[in-house]
Amino acid sequence: MDPVGPHWSPGDRRDEAIQSGRPRSDQRGSEAIGVEHRHLPSAAETSTAVVLDRNQNRFESWHRRATALVAILFIPVSLAQVLACADIRPRVLGPVAALDAWLSPIRTLNGYGLFAIMTTERREIIIEGSRDGTTWQPYAFAHKPGEVGQRPAFVAPHQPRLDWQMWFAVLSSHRDNRWFVALCARLLQGSPAVSRLLAHDPFAGQPPRYVRAEVYRYDFTEAAERRASGAWWTRVRIGAYLPAIWLADLR
Numbered sequence: 163m164d165p166v167g168p169h170w171s172p173g174d175r176r177d178e179a180i181q182s183g184r185p186r187s188d189q190r191g192s193e194a195i196g197v198e199h200r201h202l203p204s205a206a207e208t209s210t211a212v213v214l215d216r217n218q219n220r221f222e223s224w225h226r227r228a229t230a231l232v233a234i235l236f237i238p239v240s241l242a243q244v245l246a247c248a249d250i251r252p253r254v255l256g257p258v259a260a261l262d263a264w265l266s267p268i269r270t271l272n273g274y275g276l277f278a279i280m281t282t283e284r285r286e287i288i289i290e291g292s293r294d295g296t297t298w299q300p301y302a303f304a305h306k307p308g309e310v311g312q313r314p315a316f317v318a319p320h321q322p323r324l325d326w327q328m329w330f331a332v333l334s335s336h337r338d339n340r341w342f343v344a345l346c347a348r349l350l351q352g353s354p355a356v357s358r359l360l361a362h363d364p365f366a367g368q369p370p371r372y373v374r375a376e377v378y379r380y381d382f383t384e385a386a387e388r389r390a391s392g393a394w395w396t397r398v399r400i401g402a403y404l405p406a407i408w409l410a411d412l413r
Contacts (some may be wrong), residue, residue, distance in 0.1 A: 239265075284380045285332045287342075287403050290340050291349065293372030295406065298374070301349065302362035303328070307380050310395040332377060336404045343404070343412075346373045350409050375404035 243249065251259065286307050290298040302308050305315040306325040323349040324345075331339045348356040352369030378397040388394060 178281050195248060210291050216298065281333075285400060286330050286378055286380055286397075287328050288376050288378055289346065289349070290374055290376065292372045292374075292406070293365075293370050295372050299364040299370075301360055304361040309397055310383075310393040313394050332403070336375070342375075343407075346375070346404065346407060347409070347412050348413075350407075369408075372406045372408050373404075374402065374406040377401055378402045 219274070237257065239262050242251075242255045242258045242262055245255070246259070284307070288308060289301045291301065291376040292298045300308060302312075303325050304320040305317050306328055307314070322363050328342070331342050336342050345356065349363075349365075350369055350371075352365070352367070355364060357363040379400055380395045381396045383396055385394050387396075
């Protein structure tokens, strides 16, 4: 029975524990206060850890040097490629351009981007319809250029799929784009679903008898011309993309 009373002190409990052979309370509570008995590493374990640390340091040093070497190679070559796209070839980068040409066959360094090299002029397909084969009226798209007074559209992050596909189609012939011929066939049929993809259908409700497609080259107007005429574009006809067709041709 623990002594209690005004004259009891912690030393009395300690003496009692010694006399009875029981462990002291501060010893029993060593785990409660976070005292742990840790395993001391052996000499072999210590030696292994030192070797691993040394190898890790060597690898990190080699990795930093290799990264620096690749960066020294890539930065001037990338700069030479960017300047070449703008038709700028300074003499100081002559050796770098030669290195780029030497590495080009193995595709080690390449321009980054979905379209790293773009076309140098803008060609657009204009789809037109006619009821008599003489008077032609154009279909207007919502985003791609059409009439010269049509202001360039800001579409991001929206992706106007049909307008975008028209840009791809002009890079080849209609024979390589069966979807384009199908599109014109739906216009001849007066398909409401297809008409809704356009900004303006001049034959809404009464489809034309004929449909054709022409190719034009577009250029921006100068600021003075734009102020005077309101036109954003100048355009020149290049030629026919799809000759005039009618439904009988598609059967």
